[in-house]
Amino acid sequence: MSTATQGAPGGRTAQKREAILAAATTLFLRNGFRGTSMDEVAAAASVSKQTVYKQFVDKEALFREIVGAVTGRSDAVIDIIAAAFGAAPAVTVDELEDRLRAVARGYLDAVLHVQVLSLRRLIIAEADRFPDLARRYYEQAPARGIEVIAAQLRPYVEAGLLHADDLRGAAAHFAYLALAPAQDRAMFLPADLPDDHERDRRAAEAAVAFVAAYAPAARQRQRPAVR
Amino acid sequence: MSTATQGAPGGRTAQKREAILAAATTLFLRNGFRGTSMDEVAAAASVSKQTVYKQFVDKEALFREIVGAVTGRSDAVIDIIAAAFGAAPAVTVDELEDRLRAVARGYLDAVLHVQVLSLRRLIIAEADRFPDLARRYYEQAPARGIEVIAAQLRPYVEAGLLHADDLRGAAAHFAYLALAPAQDRAMFLPADLPDDHERDRRAAEAAVAFVAAYAPAARQRQRPAVR
Amino acid sequence: MSTATQGAPGGRTAQKREAILAAATTLFLRNGFRGTSMDEVAAAASVSKQTVYKQFVDKEALFREIVGAVTGRSDAVIDIIAAAFGAAPAVTVDELEDRLRAVARGYLDAVLHVQVLSLRRLIIAEADRFPDLARRYYEQAPARGIEVIAAQLRPYVEAGLLHADDLRGAAAHFAYLALAPAQDRAMFLPADLPDDHERDRRAAEAAVAFVAAYAPAARQRQRPAVR
Amino acid sequence: MSTATQGAPGGRTAQKREAILAAATTLFLRNGFRGTSMDEVAAAASVSKQTVYKQFVDKEALFREIVGAVTGRSDAVIDIIAAAFGAAPAVTVDELEDRLRAVARGYLDAVLHVQVLSLRRLIIAEADRFPDLARRYYEQAPARGIEVIAAQLRPYVEAGLLHADDLRGAAAHFAYLALAPAQDRAMFLPADLPDDHERDRRAAEAAVAFVAAYAPAARQRQRPAVR
DNA sequence: CATGAATGAGAATTCATTCAT
DNA sequence: TATGAATGAATTCTCATTCAT
Numbered sequence: 001m002s003t004a005t006q007g008a009p010g011g012r013t014a015q016k017r018e019a020i021l022a023a024a025t026t027l028f029l030r031n032g033f034r035g036t037s038m039d040e041v042a043a044a045a046s047v048s049k050q051t052v053y054k055q056f057v058d059k060e061a062l063f064r065e066i067v068g069a070v071t072g073r074s075d076a077v078i079d080i081i082a083a084a085f086g087a088a089p090a091v092t093v094d095e096l097e098d099r100l101r102a103v104a105r106g107y108l109d110a111v112l113h114v115q116v117l118s119l120r121r122l123i124i125a126e127a128d129r130f131p132d133l134a135r136r137y138y139e140q141a142p143a144r145g146i147e148v149i150a151a152q153l154r155p156y157v158e159a160g161l162l163h164a165d166d167l168r169g170a171a172a173h174f175a176y177l178a179l180a181p182a183q184d185r186a187m188f189l190p191a192d193l194p195d196d197h198e199r200d201r202r203a204a205e206a207a208v209a210f211v212a213a214y215a216p217a218a219r220q221r222q223r224p225a226v227r
Numbered sequence: 228m229s230t231a232t233q234g235a236p237g238g239r240t241a242q243k244r245e246a247i248l249a250a251a252t253t254l255f256l257r258n259g260f261r262g263t264s265m266d267e268v269a270a271a272a273s274v275s276k277q278t279v280y281k282q283f284v285d286k287e288a289l290f291r292e293i294v295g296a297v298t299g300r301s302d303a304v305i306d307i308i309a310a311a312f313g314a315a316p317a318v319t320v321d322e323l324e325d326r327l328r329a330v331a332r333g334y335l336d337a338v339l340h341v342q343v344l345s346l347r348r349l350i351i352a353e354a355d356r357f358p359d360l361a362r363r364y365y366e367q368a369p370a371r372g373i374e375v376i377a378a379q380l381r382p383y384v385e386a387g388l389l390h391a392d393d394l395r396g397a398a399a400h401f402a403y404l405a406l407a408p409a410q411d412r413a414m415f416l417p418a419d420l421p422d423d424h425e426r427d428r429r430a431a432e433a434a435v436a437f438v439a440a441y442a443p444a445a446r447q448r449q450r451p452a453v454r
Numbered sequence: 455m456s457t458a459t460q461g462a463p464g465g466r467t468a469q470k471r472e473a474i475l476a477a478a479t480t481l482f483l484r485n486g487f488r489g490t491s492m493d494e495v496a497a498a499a500s501v502s503k504q505t506v507y508k509q510f511v512d513k514e515a516l517f518r519e520i521v522g523a524v525t526g527r528s529d530a531v532i533d534i535i536a537a538a539f540g541a542a543p544a545v546t547v548d549e550l551e552d553r554l555r556a557v558a559r560g561y562l563d564a565v566l567h568v569q570v571l572s573l574r575r576l577i578i579a580e581a582d583r584f585p586d587l588a589r590r591y592y593e594q595a596p597a598r599g600i601e602v603i604a605a606q607l608r609p610y611v612e613a614g615l616l617h618a619d620d621l622r623g624a625a626a627h628f629a630y631l632a633l634a635p636a637q638d639r640a641m642f643l644p645a646d647l648p649d650d651h652e653r654d655r656r657a658a659e660a661a662v663a664f665v666a667a668y669a670p671a672a673r674q675r676q677r678p679a680v681r
Numbered sequence: 682m683s684t685a686t687q688g689a690p691g692g693r694t695a696q697k698r699e700a701i702l703a704a705a706t707t708l709f710l711r712n713g714f715r716g717t718s719m720d721e722v723a724a725a726a727s728v729s730k731q732t733v734y735k736q737f738v739d740k741e742a743l744f745r746e747i748v749g750a751v752t753g754r755s756d757a758v759i760d761i762i763a764a765a766f767g768a769a770p771a772v773t774v775d776e777l778e779d780r781l782r783a784v785a786r787g788y789l790d791a792v793l794h795v796q797v798l799s800l801r802r803l804i805i806a807e808a809d810r811f812p813d814l815a816r817r818y819y820e821q822a823p824a825r826g827i828e829v830i831a832a833q834l835r836p837y838v839e840a841g842l843l844h845a846d847d848l849r850g851a852a853a854h855f856a857y858l859a860l861a862p863a864q865d866r867a868m869f870l871p872a873d874l875p876d877d878h879e880r881d882r883r884a885a886e887a888a889v890a891f892v893a894a895y896a897p898a899a900r901q902r903q904r905p906a907v908r
Numbered sequence: 909c910a911t912g913a914a915t916g917a918g919a920a921t922t923c924a925t926t927c928a929t
Numbered sequence: 930t931a932t933g934a935a936t937g938a939a940t941t942c943t944c945a946t947t948c949a950t
Contacts, residue, residue: 012950013912032352034261037940048914053942124414125259125352131418138415166432172408173436180403180411187351188365191358205393209400213440240930264923275932276925286924466929467933486806488715491919502935503921513920578868579713579806585872592869620886626862627890634857634865641805642819645812659847663854667894694909718944729910730946740945 017055019045025066029118033063033126060130067133070119074141077110078148085152089159096161097211103152104178104203107145111179112193117186124187146171162214170214178206244282246272252293256345260290260353287357294360297346301368304337305375312379316386323388324438330379331405331430334372338406339420344413351414373398389441397441405433471509473499479520483572487517487580514584521587524573528595531564532602539606543613550615551665557606558632558657561599565633566647571640578641600625616668624668632660698736700726706747710799714744714807741811748814751800755822758791759829766833770840777842778892784833785859785884788826792860793874798867805868827852843895851895859887 023044027036038059042049056062084103090096110116119137127134150171156162157170164170182194182202194202250271254263265286269276283289311330317323337343346364354361377398383389384397391397409421409429421429477498481490492513496503510516538557544550564570573591581588604625610616611624618624636648636656648656704725708717719740723730737743765784771777791797800818808815831852837843838851845851863875863883875883 016913030355032261034259038942039940049942050915050944051913054912059941121351121354124348127348127415127417131416134415134417138412142411142415169432173404173432176403176407176411177400180407181399184369184403184407185365188354188361188369189358190354190361205396205400209440213436265925266923275930277931277933280925281930470934484809486715488713492921493919502937504923504936505934507921508933575805575808578802581802581869581871585870588869588871592866596865596869623886627858627886630857630861630865631854634861635853638823638857638861639819642808642815642823643812644808644815659850659854663894667890719946720944729912731910731912734946735909 013055016045016047016051020047020052020055020062021066021069024062025070028063028066029070029115029122032122033059033129038062063126064130064133067119067123067130067137070115071133071137071140074144077107077116077141077145080106080110081145081148082152089155090161093161093211093215096156096215097207100174100210101203101207103149104174104206105199107175107178108182108194108199108203111183112186112199114190114193117183117190121187121190142175146175149175160216163216164214173213174206174210177209178203240282243272243274243278247274247279247282247289248293248296251289252297255290255293256297256342256349259349260286260356290353291357291360294346294350294357295363297342298360298364298367301371304334304343304368304372307333307337308372308375309379316382317388320388320438320442323383323442324434327401327437328430328434330376331401331433332426334402334405335409335421335426335430338410339413339426341417341420344410344417348414348417369402373402376402387443390443391441400440401433401437404436405430467509470499470501470505474501474506474509474516475520475523478516479524482517482520483524483569483576486576487513487583492516517580518584518587521573521577521584521591524569525587525591525594528598531561531570531595531599534560534564535599535602536606543609544615547615547665547669550610550669551661554628554661554664555657557603558628558660559653561629561632562636562648562653562657565637566640566653568644568647571637571644575641575644596629600629603629617670618668627667628660628664631663632657694736697726697728697732701728701733701736701743702747702750705743706751709744709747710751710796710803713803714740714810744807745811745814748800748804748811749817751796752814752818752821755825758788758797758822758826761787761791762826762829763833770836771842774842774892774896777837777896778888781855781891782884782888784830785855785887786880788856788859789863789875789880789884792864793867793880795871795874798864798871802868802871823856827856830856844897845895854894855887855891858890859884 020041024036024041027040027044038049038052041062042052045052052062056065081103084099084106086099090099123130123134123137146168150167153162153164153171153174154167157164157167162170182199186193247268251263251268254267254271265276265279268289269279272279279289283292308330311326311333313326317326350357350361350364373395377394380389380391380398380401381394384391384394389397409426413420474495478490478495481494481498492503492506495516496506499506506516510519535557538553538560540553544553577584577588577591600622604621607616607618607625607628608621611618611621616624636653640647701722705717705722708721708725719730719733722743723733726733733743737746762784765780765787767780771780801822804811804815804818827849831848834843834845834852834855835848838845838848843851863880867874
């Protein structure tokens with residue numbers, strides 16, 4: 001008997017566990033908590049119900065594990081934001097606006113994924129039954145995204161390119177200018193995701209509005225100063 | 228038997244129907260579609276199950292009726308927005324900002340109600356099963372709110388006080404600047420609604436940011452023009 | 455529709471309830487709590503499972519109701535004891551012994567019934583899960599029997615025919631002299647109940663022993679006083 | 682493979698068997714037959730389920746083995762009785778009463794043990810399913826206790842200190858006078874075992890009553906002969 | 909020989925919906 | 930027309946026992 005049978009990762013047991021998690025993830029995201037039965041999960045994972053119950057005490061435990069794991073993977077979004085901001089800060093308002101447009105666009109793509117949207121819908125639907133999961137998701141996904149944006153904006157504020165007393169508030173404004181219209185729509189119209197063109201437009205509008213609102217120097221750039 | 232038993236409005240039948248609708252509304256909003264049983268509905272309405280089925284072919288029909296009705300009542304929000312904008316348009320940027328702050332504040336209060344939030348959560352949760360209801364809600368609530376805001380903003384754009392090529396887009400920006408941060412949070416943390424002070428702050432920040440972004444004349448007002 | 459459909463006793467509903475109780479009583483007494491399924495109960499009562507669950511929230515509730523009811527019927531035993539003691543007190547030790555023999559015999563018959571024994575076995579088996587039922591049974595059956603005996607013995611003690619500092623203790627001694635040997639055996643050998651002859655013998659022996667132990671005057675009667 | 686794996690006493694196999702028996706004993710006594718699962722047994726014995734089934738054909742076999750073993754250990758009680766009676770017989774009624782009090786007290790302690798009571802409850806609960814076990818227990822425990830008492834009483838009867846036509850009956854009377862009240866109570870109120878003081882009292886009362894009933898000489902001792 | 913998985917069934921509950929009175 | 934009962938299936942979870950590795 002190799003050590004694999006002892007439960008080491010990669011063993012048969014671990015493989016089954018993964019199969020269960022994969023199947024259950026798909027089903028929960030598609031049909032919700034109540035809409036998914038343990039029988040379905042076992043069948044979809046090609047595993048006996050006993051095996052499911054041996055790995056996860058009950059349906060709630062399985063659900064928690066899955067939502068926790070998927071929530072944990074929201075790092076992807078964070079990385080996208082950081083990458084789009086670039087390594088060295090922009091030096092002109094125009095450059096900054098370009099970068100913000102890129103950030104907004106990346107953010108939109110990251111968030112307007114069927115999986116991400118399903119998770120969001122799932123957690124919102126079960127916020128009453130699983131308040132801890134909802135809180136964790138909120139803190140790890142939307143709230144954390146805003147944190148990262150705030151961190152990226154700080155140099156610009158310190159350099160005087162942006163003006164913001166409340167850095168976090170400004171970051172939130174940017175995030176929701178970019179995301180909220182499309183995300184809100186997607187919550188209600190899952191089959192109707194915006195195409196590339198619309199995403200570009202929304203990203204651009206968010207960048208422009210944000211710069212106009214928070215960059216004092218923007219005025220001279222875009223239009224003659226009002227007399 | 229008087230005509231009242233024939234279904235005339237106000238008759239016993241109509242009363243029972245109302246009782247059923249009222250009970251079911253509460254239950255659906257609190258426990259969701261799957262979380263509500265027809266037994267509970269009948270019991271809560273003090274009516275036999277048969278009576279429920281006589282009035283509504285099945286559970287879906289009852290659900291549709293209720294969500295439709297509650298969705299229809301979102302006029303309230305619209306009225307609040309229109310009222311806060313006031314009858315005659317503001318003439319200075321400062322006045323406009325004040326009004327927008329009031330609008331934002333009213334909007335926030337209207338939307339951060341347990342009932343409204345529950346409805347939102349309910350419809351999002353069931354968006355897959357009832358796409359038509361979700362679409363209708365989206366169009367009657369968030370989308371319509373933005374329309375109304377756009378209509379209210381138009382005079383200011385035409386008067387040159389605001390500058391916006393895409394009026395609808397500008398309205399959406401204002402709506403989501405005001406609402407999105409708190410509404411998003413409330414979706415995940417139902418027990419954690421913002422207090423008055425936070426609402427004031429969010430309304431003010433949204434108004435300031437929006438004016439800064441969209442009112443060319445704002446520059447001179449808040450800070451000296453950049454030289 | 456007569457008032458019977460309103461739940462009045464004797465209505466259809468009440469009849470079904472009785473049928474369920476009767477069926478469940480039989481099954482619980484025969485197969486125990488865990489050994490009885492709600493499906494069986496419904497089938498035995500010729501009733502749908504729904505009807506069972508509408509009348510009794512869950513299996514425990516049904517069990518409690520039944521054990522409570524059967525426990526309540528233990529008055530029978532009490533009556534038997536009281537009746538066997540007779541209305542007017544005996545005046546001689548011999549008469550008393552006769553009466554006690556009759557009491558013991560009646561007591562034995564009352565207790566050595568399959569139903570009574572099954573109930574006892576059932577409650578003992580579930581004393582951990584239903585401690586309240588066990589306590590209630592103990593207080594209503596064995597303890598109460600002893601109380602009644604004590605009450606019947608009091609006149610004899612007061613008249614000096616019996617001598618007992620601890621009336622209750624004396625009553626318990628009589629009860630267990632009469633009952634315990636047969637009852638204990640019956641707990642373990644349910645199929646092996648004592649026949650009439652054995653019951654007579656046990657009743658007689660108990661009466662003799664008790665009188666010898668507690669009636670000071672008994673000595674002169676049965677055997678010459680020790681010289 | 683050494684011979685130890687072949688099942689030699691003390692070998693690994695035998696050790697596992699012991700572990701299983703120990704675990705199962707605890708579980709069966711605590712949770713009953715139906716309340717104990719083979720999974721639990723295997724887990725509590727730190728052994729695979731297959732190992733359990735290799736040692737015991739099925740759950741019944743395991744149960745039989747355990748109840749049989751524990752029943753066998755009831756010698757302890759017997760020894761206690763014999764020891765308390767003492768080696769040389771008492772010569773006066775007072776001495777005899779003292780010894781009987783000690784016997785009763787030791788008997789009570791032996792029987793009012795959680796383990797002993799649990800076994801009793803367990804066997805009573807399963808008397809229908811395992812009549813053979815119940816019979817064996819009855820014969821080895823209560824019946825045998827009475828036998829031993831009878832054997833110990835014989836010399837006193839032969840010496841004329843006690844008077845009893847039916848020696849076995851007299852022994853049973855003594856046993857149940859001592860035990861029955863407390864044991865009966867303990868069957869129904871497992872959490873409510875009598876304390877030392879109560880045990881002393883019950884032992885004393887049983888001894889006094891028995892001597893009064895069965896020792897002709899007792900009369901003169903305790904109270905003046907009735908004139 | 910022992911471990912984890914599978915089998916196949918059964919139990920308690922619940923539900924949406926339909927009959928029968 | 931309205932009430933209680935019935936239907937028939939589903940759901941979560943558990944169990945005793947047996948394979949397969």
